[in-house]
Amino acid sequence: MSEMPTTEPLLTLSGVHTHIGQYHILQGVDLSLKRGGMTVLLGRNGAGKTTTLRTIMGLWAPSAGTVTFDGRSIGGTPTPDIAQSGIAYVPETMAVFADLTVRENMILAARSGPLDQARLDWIFKLFPALKKFWQFPAGVLSGGQKQMLAIARAIVEPRRLILIDEPTKGIAPAIIEAMITAFAELKRETTILLVEQNFRFAASLGDDVAVMDDGRIVHRGPMAELARDEALQTRLLGLSLDAHQ
Ligand SMILES: Nc1ncnc2c1ncn2[C@@H]1O[C@H](COP(=O)(O)OP(=O)(O)OP(=O)(O)O)[C@@H](O)[C@H]1O
Numbered sequence: 001m002s003e004m005p006t007t008e009p010l011l012t013l014s015g016v017h018t019h020i021g022q023y024h025i026l027q028g029v030d031l032s033l034k035r036g037g038m039t040v041l042l043g044r045n046g047a048g049k050t051t052t053l054r055t056i057m058g059l060w061a062p063s064a065g066t067v068t069f070d071g072r073s074i075g076g077t078p079t080p081d082i083a084q085s086g087i088a089y090v091p092e093t094m095a096v097f098a099d100l101t102v103r104e105n106m107i108l109a110a111r112s113g114p115l116d117q118a119r120l121d122w123i124f125k126l127f128p129a130l131k132k133f134w135q136f137p138a139g140v141l142s143g144g145q146k147q148m149l150a151i152a153r154a155i156v157e158p159r160r161l162i163l164i165d166e167p168t169k170g171i172a173p174a175i176i177e178a179m180i181t182a183f184a185e186l187k188r189e190t191t192i193l194l195v196e197q198n199f200r201f202a203a204s205l206g207d208d209v210a211v212m213d214d215g216r217i218v219h220r221g222p223m224a225e226l227a228r229d230e231a232l233q234t235r236l237l238g239l240s241l242d243a244h245q
Helices: 050-055 079-084 104-111 117-126 129-130 143-154 173-189 199-205 223-227 232-237 239-244
Strands: 011-020 023-033 039-044 065-067 088-089 163-167 191-195 206-212 216-222
Touching: 011 079, 023 050, 023 117, 023 191, 023 216, 039 050, 039 173, 039 199, 039 232, 050 163, 050 191, 079 088, 088 143, 104 232, 117 129, 117 143, 117 173, 129 143, 143 163, 143 173, 173 199, 199 223, 206 223, 206 232, 216 223, 216 232, 223 232
Parallel strands: 039 191, 039 206, 088 163, 163 191
Antiparallel strands: 011 023, 011 065, 206 216
């Protein structure tokens, strides 16, 4: 879906705090995404990346601060309403129905009615395995193919923003290569916020980058700048970088 030409960010988090029970996890997150392209959210394990995605999606309510999507405040809004406004979320767990066929998984993900064939053909081009296994239960898919199905479900209809949590985790290198091609195409039609630990994957796709530490954003800028500055990578990401390459 093409965005109206405007320089206003698509999504802005401003001073966002999130508590999970007694734990103060997000401690003043400031982040803004421009319209189109991909922003990668990096950071050590436990930095708060997943919590940030879940807060945007309304799965955790922020205890302070504002979340603004396309000029509208969505902080504390129920998740179905946030999804309705055009944000899709692919959690790390993928949330695929193993007993249902790939086709049935896709049908369930479509909100506005029957599957659109032109859209499906485009998705099959991005992820050919889904066409091959269309009538098979999703449970027979490999981890990488399940990840593709999870992403395909999120984009079965055009979305304005897609939040994706660590799609390469535990995925074979050949599938990661296929994912790079698919994401490069996908980010041409929509805005993507990607949580990732695989720096090579992140650097080959990201337009912008934000780095989290201890519940805050500690660095924001163009990905190309971080990709060519090894000292900055080490300072911001430390050992977690080597461990996941
Ligand atoms: N349901 C929960 N209950 C209590 N603490 C939680 C819960 N979910 C997350 N946390 C804590 O919040 C902090 C941030 O977790 P989060 O999953 O957002 O980090 P992350 O940056 O996504 O890390 P990872 O790469 O390990 O997923 C961690 O210390 C984690 O233990």
